[in-house]
Amino acid sequence: MPVLHCDSQSAIQLAKNPVFHAKTKHVDVKCHFIREVLEDKRLQIAKIHTTENPADLLTKGLPSKRFAHCRALMGIG
Template identity: 85%
Template sequence: MLHFDSQSAIQVAKNPVFHAKTKHVDVKYHFIREVLEDKRLQLAKIHTTKNPGDFLTKGLSSERFAHCRALMGIG
């Protein structure tokens, strides 16, 4: 199970239609699509308040950063 907080990323990965907006995406993208088609991986939506990886992709307040650390079991 792979959790995303981006509903649009999940839709692009699951949709077999190649959109003009995703022309820049390289071979790694196609690998993920193949893994999904083979049912070796599932994508699931995770709410941003429950996503411990937010501190890796966003600037956060100290409270939110502490929350992400707690979700990961750090500090």
């Protein structure tokens, strides 16, 4: 089963808990898709520490040391 790594504990809880909360009324349809995939056991979601998240390379401006670390995590550095 594929594993989706996430560095946000809040996002993990939103994906696993289908209960509606007033603060989550803005949640996009994509989140509902993730919930469905998790319920069907087609995907697992797991916590990854922010410092070990290679996706930061694609989503943030990073200092050169952090950039090099993320590149190494992706196997391109």
